[in-house]
Amino acid sequence: MSKRPTSRDVARAAGVSQSTVSLVLAGKSEGRVKPETGQAVREAARRLGYRPNLAARNLRLGRTRTVLLVVPTLASPFFGAVYTGAARVAGERGFGIIVHPWNDDAVPARSPVDIEAIDGVLASSLGGGVTGMSEVPLVVLDNDPADPAPAVNFDVAGGMRAIAGHLTGLGHRRIGHLAAAVDAWTFRVRGEVLAEEAPVVCRATSAIEVTAARTAALTLLNRPDRPSALVCDDDLIAAGAYKAARALGLDVPHDLSITGFDDILVATALEPELTTIRLPAEELGARAMTALLERLDGHAPPDVSLPGELMIRGSTAPPRP
Amino acid sequence: MSKRPTSRDVARAAGVSQSTVSLVLAGKSEGRVKPETGQAVREAARRLGYRPNLAARNLRLGRTRTVLLVVPTLASPFFGAVYTGAARVAGERGFGIIVHPWNDDAVPARSPVDIEAIDGVLASSLGGGVTGMSEVPLVVLDNDPADPAPAVNFDVAGGMRAIAGHLTGLGHRRIGHLAAAVDAWTFRVRGEVLAEEAPVVCRATSAIEVTAARTAALTLLNRPDRPSALVCDDDLIAAGAYKAARALGLDVPHDLSITGFDDILVATALEPELTTIRLPAEELGARAMTALLERLDGHAPPDVSLPGELMIRGSTAPPRP
DNA sequence: AAGATGTAGTCATACGTATCACTAAACGGG
DNA sequence: CCCGTTTAGTGATACGTATGACTACATCTT
Numbered sequence: 001m002s003k004r005p006t007s008r009d010v011a012r013a014a015g016v017s018q019s020t021v022s023l024v025l026a027g028k029s030e031g032r033v034k035p036e037t038g039q040a041v042r043e044a045a046r047r048l049g050y051r052p053n054l055a056a057r058n059l060r061l062g063r064t065r066t067v068l069l070v071v072p073t074l075a076s077p078f079f080g081a082v083y084t085g086a087a088r089v090a091g092e093r094g095f096g097i098i099v100h101p102w103n104d105d106a107v108p109a110r111s112p113v114d115i116e117a118i119d120g121v122l123a124s125s126l127g128g129g130v131t132g133m134s135e136v137p138l139v140v141l142d143n144d145p146a147d148p149a150p151a152v153n154f155d156v157a158g159g160m161r162a163i164a165g166h167l168t169g170l171g172h173r174r175i176g177h178l179a180a181a182v183d184a185w186t187f188r189v190r191g192e193v194l195a196e197e198a199p200v201v202c203r204a205t206s207a208i209e210v211t212a213a214r215t216a217a218l219t220l221l222n223r224p225d226r227p228s229a230l231v232c233d234d235d236l237i238a239a240g241a242y243k244a245a246r247a248l249g250l251d252v253p254h255d256l257s258i259t260g261f262d263d264i265l266v267a268t269a270l271e272p273e274l275t276t277i278r279l280p281a282e283e284l285g286a287r288a289m290t291a292l293l294e295r296l297d298g299h300a301p302p303d304v305s306l307p308g309e310l311m312i313r314g315s316t317a318p319p320r321p
Numbered sequence: 322m323s324k325r326p327t328s329r330d331v332a333r334a335a336g337v338s339q340s341t342v343s344l345v346l347a348g349k350s351e352g353r354v355k356p357e358t359g360q361a362v363r364e365a366a367r368r369l370g371y372r373p374n375l376a377a378r379n380l381r382l383g384r385t386r387t388v389l390l391v392v393p394t395l396a397s398p399f400f401g402a403v404y405t406g407a408a409r410v411a412g413e414r415g416f417g418i419i420v421h422p423w424n425d426d427a428v429p430a431r432s433p434v435d436i437e438a439i440d441g442v443l444a445s446s447l448g449g450g451v452t453g454m455s456e457v458p459l460v461v462l463d464n465d466p467a468d469p470a471p472a473v474n475f476d477v478a479g480g481m482r483a484i485a486g487h488l489t490g491l492g493h494r495r496i497g498h499l500a501a502a503v504d505a506w507t508f509r510v511r512g513e514v515l516a517e518e519a520p521v522v523c524r525a526t527s528a529i530e531v532t533a534a535r536t537a538a539l540t541l542l543n544r545p546d547r548p549s550a551l552v553c554d555d556d557l558i559a560a561g562a563y564k565a566a567r568a569l570g571l572d573v574p575h576d577l578s579i580t581g582f583d584d585i586l587v588a589t590a591l592e593p594e595l596t597t598i599r600l601p602a603e604e605l606g607a608r609a610m611t612a613l614l615e616r617l618d619g620h621a622p623p624d625v626s627l628p629g630e631l632m633i634r635g636s637t638a639p640p641r642p
Numbered sequence: 643a644a645g646a647t648g649t650a651g652t653c654a655t656a657c658g659t660a661t662c663a664c665t666a667a668a669c670g671g672g
Numbered sequence: 673c674c675c676g677t678t679t680a681g682t683g684a685t686a687c688g689t690a691t692g693a694c695t696a697c698a699t700c701t702t
Binding site: 006007008018019022023026028052053055056057058059060061 | 657658659660661
């Protein structure tokens with residue numbers, strides 16, 4: 001029933017003042033506290049199981065050394081990798097990082113920034129309400145460069161150009177576009193670039209989800225001028241395209257080439273493996289965290305754009321003559 | 322450059338005392354503050370863009386109304402669903418929820434509980450160090466019932482029995498087990514139950530990852546007494562088994578039946594779709610959060626065990642005679 | 643008319659920490 | 673032997689909030 005011990009309890013146990021405890025445990029006792037006194041304090045703290053009260057520390061210091069990563073969904077290998085990169089950089093600089101899922105459908109009682117005391121936010125541009133939390137230092141992932149918020153982006157246009165070049169190089173002249181039904185810069189760009197660089201003859205949109213994508217793909221593949229290749233905005237949508245092809249008895253890649261975007265796990269779980277753009281998600285996370293920490297230091301880091309890499313696998317081949 | 326406004330700034334702007342601001346904004350002004358004064362306070366707060374300082378509030382109240390969900394990895398649809406269920410219950414009770422990935426390889430500077438002030442923890446038994454944070458109210462997901470920590474579990478044994486029954490019912494007499502190379506109760510149980518209920522003739526272990534699973538599956542399928550069915554500890558491992566079968570020219574399900582566990586996204590992205598156990602992950606999250614909130618109220622909720630559901634799909638069939 | 647009750651607030655304080663300003667003792671130099 | 677410096681600490685305070693105790697005034701009740 002005993003309350004959690006405070007630094008004052010430790011002080012009492014060690015026979016010193018609370019100030020001394022604070023100094024010792026903060027590692028600032030250099031030349032101000034005798035080594036043996038320091039040992040005694042540490043020993044007492046250990047014995048009592050003392051853990052500093054974070055709320056008090058945060059209040060006193062006016063900062064938390066913690067940043068918030070806002071992701072549209074937890075169920076994403078992609079954001080898992082972003083987290084890994086961000087966490088590495090944060091850890092090196094003594095920052096903690098917590099994650100909060102946030103999207104349009106969820107109507108949470110509290111906005112992510114109202115849940116915990118944090119110093120800054122790293123937010124995905126997918127998902128809602130990012131704009132509403134501009135009072136706190138913010139770096140946005142994959143944001144429209146026209147937006148004033150500092151951004152760390154992929155070179156989505158370059159990636160899509162690579163896909164278009166690959167397919168036209170193989171000889172494809174009728175390309176279908178399976179677009180993500182999400183209103184975000186990163187997907188708008190994919191559509192625009194593809195339309196410029198490749199002979200897109202038809203298009204459908206789908207939620208980023210397998211069965212919806214299957215349905216959307218079927219509408220394209222059932223058209224009289226069936227495309228010889230489907231360019232998908234996302235690997236998951238590509239997985240739906242595979243299912244549609246299978247349903248119609250089309251062989252991938254010889255009857256139909258399929259491409260994805262992101263190179264998440266399913267890309268290599270599919271058969272044949274998916275030709276897609278590998279985005280360096282982990283590096284994105286690292287760069288974004290670096291930019292955010294710069295911002296916390298009062299600097300204004302430039303926007304960043306990271307190139308992707310075309311992964312040519314088994315799902316693309318020249319069209320049948 | 323102006324600092325963030327405090328409740329005192331709001332008080333000054335509205336011409337009242339700080340106490341009154343606190344009362345009004347906490348909604349406790351019933352009968353203690355004139356409605357028009359309340360309006361003035363709210364108006365001033367809005368105008369100044371006041372947001373309460375969470376660190377100060379947490380310090381004063383001694384609690385945060387926030388719980389921490391510790392997951393082994395972000396890249397998991399499964400834990401995404403757990404989160405959804407937990408967040409729903411938390412929201413209904415006015416609690417916030419933050420997420421922290423935590424596993425053995427990551428060597429973060431700070432333990433999850435040292436990053437933010439929280440009231441309790443919901444932790445996956447996978448991943449490391451859960452045991453080290455027992456000073457805080459805790460509920461563990463899928464934990465060994467022998468462990469003293471309160472747990473909310475799946476009926477893993479029942480699920481595995483269902484798979485064993487399904488396969489032996491189809492006539493399989495030589496079953497291979499592709500186990501997860503993770504030392505955790507939930508996987509140990511799978512192995513034990515399967516060995517009891519089905520004719521397991523061989524076994525291999527693999528990391529929960531596609532290519533590693535493919536390699537492990539190949540060692541089983543290349544044996545002289547090749548099994549007619551592979552039971553996989555996890556859907557992702559099953560995806561690797563598909564690839565191994567494909568590499569050997571084996572038809573799924575007629576040359577080789579494959580089963581998974583979890584029913585995550587890839588289960589239906591695979592071709593043919595995977596027979597697996599659907600675990601009610603969202604309900605698990607909800608029940609676990611309910612149990613944790615009970616604990617925070619000083620109660621001691623009983624352990625829970627949730628049944629899974631056998632999803633029979635295209636990856637299982639009778640063996641060739 | 644005088645005490646009781648109600649209304650509309652204000653005052654003071656504590657939560658636990660980190661840090662600046664201070665002090666008491668020991669020591670060394672001239 | 674006295675003053676300046678170093679050593680080893682201590683005391684007081686502020687961070688911003690929530691809340692129990694208090695007050696001043698107005699309105700009933702008998």
